[in-house]
Amino acid sequence: MNDLTISLNLKSKTPLYEQIYGYIKKEIQAGRIKSGEKLPSTRSLCRYLEISRSTVELAYEQLLSEGYVEAEACRGFFVADVRGLYRLDGSIQEYGAAGKKEKEEYLYDFTPNGVDLNSFPYNAWRKLSKESLLDDRTELFRLGETQGEYALRAAICSYLHQARGVNCAPEQIIVGAGNDYLLMLLATVIGLDHKVAFENPTYRQAYRLFRNLSYRICTVDMDSQGMDVEKLAASGADIAFVMPSHQYPLGIVMPLKRRLALLQWAGQDERRYIIEDDYDSEFRYKGKPIPALQGYDKNEKVIFIGTFSKAIAPAIRMSYLVLPKPLLEQFRKRSGFLNSTVSKVDQLIMTKFIEEGYFERHLNKTRALYKSRHDVLLSCLKSAFCQSAPPGRQNRGGSGKGGGVFKISGERAGVHLLLHVQNGMTEEELIQRAKTRGIRVYGLSEYYVEPQREPSATILLGYANMSEEKIIKAVGMLAEVWKENETLNQESCKK
């Protein structure tokens, strides 16, 4: 072959050598230039195309490096046998619209799992992400440490110590891609021969996961302080899964006394452990901060789990597990061979995010934001549903029992409140009535893994992802649809 008539576009953003490379590659792939055929010499092709020789050389090198041509010393470039080469035509087949499920549209969504993504610190994240990839650091793409990079574990360790009163060394921390994964990993460490007790209602995700992993499971009732320790002891469970900093969904913050009672229970048997899910601990609005259960643990009984998904963004798949030292040994022996599930780049970004103070700022900022939404929702609910209640009596943190038609609880922490309703409507009816106004609310009953003895009508109202204007409007409408009967029976809210 003497010449290749390639029509080059000098104005294109694609460099000339890429155009030549692309042209020849396509010709080879299409079989128009056959295997074994000789390509024109770089000298003749550059003359023919009236471009510099180095441009042609660059194109040939690219073809060479990808295996489309072979160089023979003193003879030139020959088309290789390309049957084994990858040829991905880039056209992604259309598989129908099955992937895009239609979602029901609501104007207002009081989801209790929301996060205000407008607060996500894009600029910082983008800057750190850019920095992390700045140099050709091959180290960053090697397989990392099983438990996560040491620098990140050290940063998490400092954070947990300062913000949550957790006592641990970086050696005890395992970084993983989300709570679900870390709980699966934990299962490989502790083995399946355990009976796990959950609060009822509880965070269904963990409950279902443990059930699927074939654990024996039970639920233990709660009182206003959290899991009932006597009932826990009677249940025969040896692992208790609790959320002391903000029980989900009830929003109970477990008092110190109950925490100590739980620890005492765990200390009574060698096989017992407490899994402390530090859910929503970042957002606490009232009272003195209570250190994590882990901070009081003298007997190496608490397995602590927390996540960045809620504090930063759900799509940041990064959680951390703090193992007590005896389990750490077991982890190394049984599961230390498992590869880390978080990419090193992401770990580096997160390390910088914590070390350079962005995380602190972000936490304070979102907490301030959620607190003002919390305050607005609380005052709206009170004026809409509890007008006649004397001020100062709303802070009891309710158990859902008592005289009023509407009662509020769970207001000390987290990003949702609970509204207990006794106006004759069922939970489902309340949800459906809200829906008629384009408002999505969530019923408490779906969090019960065992049916409630006395079914209540309790609504969860999450505010993390609702602006103050939206909260005001939506609560106004909820009052209209939920208090329709009120003019009839003239009973006002007592709480």
Place this chain on the structure above:
Amino acid sequence: MNDLTISLNLKSKTPLYEQIYGYIKKEIQAGRIKSGEKLPSTRSLCRYLEISRSTVELAYEQLLSEGYVEAEACRGFFVADVRGLYRLDGSIQEYGAAGKKEKEEYLYDFTPNGVDLNSFPYNAWRKLSKESLLDDRTELFRLGETQGEYALRAAICSYLHQARGVNCAPEQIIVGAGNDYLLMLLATVIGLDHKVAFENPTYRQAYRLFRNLSYRICTVDMDSQGMDVEKLAASGADIAFVMPSHQYPLGIVMPLKRRLALLQWAGQDERRYIIEDDYDSEFRYKGKPIPALQGYDKNEKVIFIGTFSKAIAPAIRMSYLVLPKPLLEQFRKRSGFLNSTVSKVDQLIMTKFIEEGYFERHLNKTRALYKSRHDVLLSCLKSAFCQSAPPGRQNRGGSGKGGGVFKISGERAGVHLLLHVQNGMTEEELIQRAKTRGIRVYGLSEYYVEPQREPSATILLGYANMSEEKIIKAVGMLAEVWKENETLNQESCKK
């Protein structure tokens, strides 16, 4: 308080408003400005500091947004109660050098798990990463689809179809953070009541994981074509874990006939499944490409698993599982609630990496690179250890049996070769002798999960992360230390 004497640095890279914000924040944290105290008005402070008012306003807004001060209408800014605020001092405690384990230093490392990280396409990855974070796309930080984003699954689906002959729809694909995780996930789908058969020797990672998950486990012997199907049937196992495209560590490429026999075995019982680990399928140097086992499966029996960790970089924690349709139903019912383990940003980068042709280029480039290293290693080994062997007889793909002192096998695919040695030295001795020259080599016996009946001395030589120069030098030295006795017994290599 009337004035705040803040010494501003006009030449600093830190903006003025940040300096003011930082100063006041520190004063508040240190308790030097007390809770309830009034800050100077923005007007008076800007005059005092001789800067623009908007700069001071920006600083106050920042303090406000992070909860350090509170604004009261018509009265001004007051220091808030900051006891509940996060204060991470950023100083990471030193926990001793325990995190940094000393590694033994080798000049040459023939690791069979290597990847040439110099080939990692930094520029493309950096560009795509930057693009992905370019706009403030909040969507990117919302929780994604359980199975992975649809666009990525569609891209993987096209790739698998074109490059591996896998027949599936994006609906059948689950993206996860590494093979280990996906196998754990698979366990939640199929349940624990199975007996899993592994090849012997095998990829220990998967074997140990299944054992830890409490599965009943057995091993099935291999012949030169792979897992012995008759012995598999006799083992009572209902799940077979195989690596047909390149058995690890033996390097056997399973012929079509054996693949069909395996599929037939699976078709004979409803409970039976084959897990096809498509290990190292990207790197194949000889013979026509054989489609994946999954591509021949008519009975929905093959669970296919593959990873980007080997083809791109180990720290890219991304693998994919292709479920047969009946298991897909089961996945949705039993495990569909589990959150994805890969961040959406990473998923977006990978989608672009595939769709925009970078993956194809990268695959061809690394394959060409590994092929030339493979060729160099093979010819070095032949001339160093098998000088008297007639040319053309080395391609049998050995079982390790036969007459020669040194025999090579596993040369059709992957990134390592096997050298079978019968010169009177034990495997351990061969490894130790290599070590005296700073060369790290790996013994086959560590891959046997059940002891070999006739222990052999077989060395794995990985070349992915070795330059051609290094390969030449290292093989020369290996010949010196491994052939010391040869002058004595004068027996040369027969293969």
